[in-house]
Structures are given as structure tokens and as C-alpha cells.
Amino acid sequence: MTREEIIKAVKEHDSEQVKFAVADMDGILRGKSISKDKFIKSLDDNIGFCNVVFGWDANDAVYDNSKVTGWHTGYPDSLATIDLSTFRKIPWNNNIPFFLGDFQNDEELSEVCPRSLLKRISAKCKELGFQPKFSNEYEWFNFRETPQSLKEKDHQNPTPLTPGMFGYSILRSSLESEYFNDLFDQLRAFEVPLEGLHTETGDGVYEAAIEYTDVLEAADRSILFKTGVKEIAYRHDIIASFMAKWNINLPGCSGHIHQSLWDKNGEMNLFYDASGDLHLSKLLEQYIAGQLYCLPHILPMYAPTVNSYKRFVAGSWASTTVSWGIENRTTALRAIPAGKTSTRLETRVPGADINPYLAMAAALASGLYGIKNNLSLDISPTKGNEYTQSGNKALPKTLKEATDAMKSSDVPKELFGEAFTDHFIKTREWEWDQYSKQVTNWELQRYFEII
Template sequence: MDKVQIIKYLDDNKIERIKFAFADIDGVLRGKVIHRKKFLEGLESGYGFCDVVFGWDSADVLYDNSKITGWHSGYPDQLCSIDLSTFRTIPWQDGLPFFLADFSNSVSAHAACPRTLLKRMAADCNALGFHPEFAQEFEWFNFKETPQSLEEKEYVRIQPISPGMHGYSIIRPSLYNDYNDDLFTLLRKFDVPIEALHTETGPGVYEAAIQHDDVLQSADQAVLLKTSVKEISYKHGMMASFMAKWNGSLPGCSGHIHQSLWDKKEGKNQFFNPADPDKMSDIMKQYLAGQLHCLPHILPMYAPTVNSYKRLVEGAWAPTTVTWGIENRTTAIRVINTSDKYTRIETRVPGSDTNPYLAMAAALASGLYGIKNKLSLDSPGTVGNAYANKEHKNLPSNLFEATTAMKDSDIATNLFGDDFVQHFCNTRLWEWRQFSKHVSDWELKRYFEII
């Protein structure tokens, strides 16, 4: 809908409330419900929003190393802009109108806004004559818990909705048929089109694949899926968690990103070449080489939390090395080359804890870096178990190591600009410091008596 159609929709349905939200640096949606009058007035001038949303972490604790905002700036309002093309209604909230917003028109908050960064990468791609087609899939665990019960239990003995390892189970979803129906149906009504929904291996773990779309729309849908699943699970007396690794003895949760580039004029998949032995075009090889080359320099954009790196371990269906392979799920990047329509790459590094805007921006920018610099693949695709080949370059093993590499990287600055890199890396270093001060139950059990 355009502006005129949206206003008519509000008038015809006598709607007085509108909800809008934007993603912060962690991918957490922050927003408000505003009156119709305020909504209409802000369509031209924007909406003032306290820029503390880019000055605190996911627990609302203020950063002490943010240059973009802080006590030194007084935490002023910045203007966010609603994107009218994101209009949808929330089916589990009586059809409340909803929009996504960003800070693309705010000079001060511009560098910290994830959606604004992805818009810039998408524009760069379009300028090269490519249409970026993306899709993200998510795994998450479901629990018989509420925020109150977890608080009372101090996050100990958390109970999944069902026991045992039941990947691709046909019978397990029937235990919560109403929940499954709501996920599939309500998400599609909310314009988050689910391509497939199934159980993964693990107690109470699900996986959903979103249909592919233009990269910005795909990121919008991915961000909304995570929040929507949490809200829908609340309706059923459950909690959904998108932590990368909530339990050390269970599989982690992935957030793989599928991607391809298409010719804007002819609408052809630029990754497919039927004459190549692997059906990979030169553009695809350059794009793939760019992602591999940049991966160690921008890893925190794929693995943004301390917990992310608990998933990136050998034998856990997650990569540990800078590798690629054809239909190989032990590598960082999996090439899928079945046909012209479906040839694509799957970046397997991201977990479900990613901020989709930043993860997709990282994937697209690094792929385009390979095309612009005509990079070639340094090594053939890995055949067999990538974990067993010790010659491959290892990924950084923790958030501090990965963030330090990114903060000092000219490649990261070249891709995203110094303002974003410094702000984002400072937030990740803050995250590491918060973790480093914490005394874990592992330390208590190991050292309390015996040392």
C-alpha cells in the first residue's frame, strides 16, 4: 500500500492505534504504539526516539564506550522514519497495524542502525546490476516456561516442551498441534511466509525456513519471525529461545543464510553456469571467494554474542574453519547447485542469535567484495569431513578474539565504514567485559571446595 491507501485503510477501519518498531544493534525490536494523529504527522517529519536504544545492551545496561550516544551527548531524540512498504497487521493482536522503521535519515544514529546499513549494502548491489535474493532459516527451542517461572527458577532445570531427540518427527508436532498451526498460519498472515516448519534433533526444538525474497524484505521477515515466534509461544503458555547454544550437551541453533544474485534486466540467476563442472558461474565463484576472504574479519556480525561461539565447535553441525564445499554441511559455506532456479550458497556460520540485518549485510558486502576485486577461490571445495582436515584456517574461537580482529581490520572498515565498525565492535567488547566479570556455576562446582 502507498500512503494514500494506508490512510484510507485507517479511516475505513476507524483505527486509532499504530505500532512500529526498529531493530537495535542486537536485533532486538524496540518500538511504540502511537495514536493515529501522531502517525500521520510523523510521516513527513519522522518520529523522535531517544537514541539510548543504540547506547545500551540487550539488558538495557548503558555502554560506557559508545561515541555515538551516551551521558556525554545527553541521550537526545533522533528521528526515525517509518517505511510504509513494511505495512502489515498483527493477527494475534486484533489486526493492529504494524510498520518497521529505521534511522536512515538521522545523521547521528545512522551508523548504529542495522537496517540502514543493510539498505546501503543493497543499494551497492543494485548499482552493480544485481538483484540480491536472500532467505534465512532459524532453529529455536520451545520450553514449558514463562518469564516469571524462569526468574523464580534462576534459569535452572529449564523444561523443554517435549523430551528426546526427534528431528523431522511427524508425531512430535501433534503434541502441540494448535501451536504448530498458529506458527504456520499466523506468521504467513503477518507477511512472514514460512516455506517449511519441522522439528529438529533435540528436545522441543523447531526449525522454520522463510521463503526467499529481496535482501531487505528477507531481513525484515527474519527479524519479525524471531519476535513473532516469541509472542505466539506466549499465547500457548510457552517460551521460545533463539540462543545459539542453551545447553552444552545439546545441538546449537542455526540461522543459515541462503543467497543468490540475479540479473536485474533479464531475471537470470547469475550464480548458475551449466557449462561449468560444478555449475558455478565466475560471479558465484568470486562472490564465494569474497565471503571466505572476509569471514575472519567480520565474524562478530555472524556470531555476535559470547554464547555464539559455544555453537561453533567440532561435530555440532556448525563450522569451525574457513571452508566451502558442494552440499557439505561441515563447511562454513555450502554450495547448492541443483538447477538454474535453485543454485545458491548457504552461509552456515550464523546462529539463530544473529541480528538478520547485520548478518545479511555481512554476507552481501563480503560477496560483492569478491566480485569487485575479482577474487578467485584459493582452494577446491572440501570433500568429506571439514572438521578432520587440520590444514584449513580456523575461525576465531571467542567473541573477544573475533571482535579484536574486526576492530583492527581494514577490510571491515572498507566494507562498512569506520563509524559503524567502531561502534559495533565497542558493543561487542562491552559484551565480553560483562561476561568476563561473571562467576559461572561451572567455576563454583570446580573450584569452591577443592582449590
């Protein structure tokens, strides 16, 4: 749709409000409803949005270590830009017009804004003559709870939507068919089209794959998928959780990234080579080499929370080492030789708790690093079970360890710029500090009486 067509559609809509949102550092959509008149005015003047959205954590606690924003800045409004290309209507909310935004026109915040970062890296990719096509797939758990009931339980022992291990079960997906069908149909109506939706192994867990598209649109769809699922779930008195690992006895939740590079016209998949070994191109080998090299230096971009690292355990379907393989789901990277149009790389490190803009920016930037530096793929592909093999470097085991590694490396600054890297590292240090101060139930049960 053209700018004029979008404005006309908004003006003619029955609702007097327009919703728009921006993504914060944790991949949470922060937004508001505005009037039609304010929306139209903002298209020329941008719109004020308190810069605290990059100065607080997932629970609205303000950072005490940020240079970009903080009490020292007084938390002024910054200039947010509404991206007309993201126009959608919310089908489960009276088809209210909805837009995503970012801070591309704000000199300071544009450096740290996750969506703006991905736009910059995508632009660099296209300058090299490549069209990046991406998609996410997500696993998440569903619970027969409401926000109020979950609070009353102190977030302990939530009731799963369905019991038992029913991976790929047609039977279990029919048990909550109204919710299941709403997810597939209403997300598509929200222009977040799914390739597939099915049950996974675990109590009340689903998995969805989002359709492939340009990397920025893929990240937009990804973040809208997570919020959309949660909002649709609310309407069925269900809580949907994208926590990476909510239960020690159940598998974690992934947020795998599928990706390929195409020619500048988007007509030829450059990861496919008819004459190459397994039809994998030299370009793909360099891209894999770049991701493997950069992975230990940028892991918090894929694993941003304290809980993320609880997922990295052997036998959990999650990676534990810097490794790759052909159609191997025990490695960090899975190369998929699937023909001219579908040959791709799956980055299996991310959990469902990612900020998709940052995770896709990390995958694309590190892959391009391998291409630009002509890196050789020196790590041999894993054959068989990577969990039982030795030789490949282990991933950091905590957010602190991963953040310290990122802080001591020059690679992140080269990939993402100094301003973003400094701010992001500070947010992860804050996250670890908040965790370190807590007294957990495990500590009380273990030490309270006996020690």
C-alpha cells in the same frame, strides 16, 4: 499498496493504535504504540525515538564506551523514519497495524543503524547491476515456561516443550499441533511466509525456512519471524529461545543465510551457469572467495554474543573453519547447485542469535568484495567431513578473539564504513566485558570447596 491506501487502511482500522519498531545493535526490536494521528503526522515529520536504542545492550545496560550516544549526549530523541513498505497487521493481536522503521534521515544514527546499513549495501549491489535475493532459516528451542516461571528458576533447568530427539518427526509436530499450526498460519498472515516448518533433533526444537525475497525484505521478515515466534509462543504459555547454544549436550541453533544474485530485472539467477562445473558460475566462485576472505575479519557480525562461540564445535552441525563445499553441511559455506532458479550459497556460520540486518549485510558485502576485487577461489572445496581435516584456517574461538581480529583489520571499514565499524566493535567489547566480570555456576562448582 500506495501511501494513500495505507493511510486509509490505518484510519479505517478499529484500533486507535499503530505499532512500530526499530532494530537495535543486538537485533532486538525496540518499539512503541502510537496514535493514528501521531502516525500520520510522523510520515512527513519523522518521529522522535530516544537514541539510547543504540546505546545499550540486550539487558538495557548503557554502554560506557560509545561515541555515538551515551551520557555525554544526554540521550536525546533522534529522527526515526517509518517505512510504509513494511506495513503489516498483527494477526494474533487484533490485526493492529504494524510498521518497521530506521534512522535513514538522521545524519548521525543512520551510520550505525543496522537496517540503514543493509539498505546502503543493497543499494551498492544494485548499482553493480545485481538483484540480491536472500532468506533465513532458523532453529530454536521451545520450553513449557513463562517469563515469570523462568525468572523464578533463575533461568536454570527450563522444561522442554517435548522430550527426546525427534528430528523431522511428524509424530512430535502433532503433539503440540495447536502451537505448531499457529506458527505456520499466523506468521504467513503476518506476511512472514514460511517455506517449511519441522521438528529438529533435540528436546523441543523446531526449524523453519522463510521464503526467498529481496535482501531488505528478507531481513525484515527474519527479525519479524523471531519476534513473531516469541509472541505466538507466549500465547501458548511457551518460551521460544533463539540462543545459539543453551545446553552443552544438545545441538546449537543456526540462523543460516541462503543467497543468490540475479540480473537487474530479477529474471536470471547469476549463480547458475549451464556450462560451468556443476553449473556454478564464475560470479558465484568470486562471491564465495569474497566471503571466505572476509570471514575472519567480520565474524562478530555473524556471531555477536559470548554464547555464539559455544556452537562452533566439531560434530555440532556448525562450522569451525574457513571452508566451503558442494552440498556439504560440515563447512562454513555450502554451495547448492539446484538448477536455474535455485542455485544458491548457504552461509552456515550464523547462529539463531544474529541480528539479521547485520548478518545479511556481512554476507552480501563480503560476497561483493570478492566480485569487485576479482578474487580467485583458491580454497579447495571440502570433500567429506571438514571436522576431521586440517589445512583450513580455524575460526576464532571467543567473542573477544573475533572482536580483536575485527578491530585490527581494515576490511570491516571498507565494507561497512568507519562510523559503523567503530561503534559495532565497541558494543562487542562491552559484551565481552560484561561476561568477563561474572562468576558462573561452573566456577563455583569447580573451585568453591576444593581449590
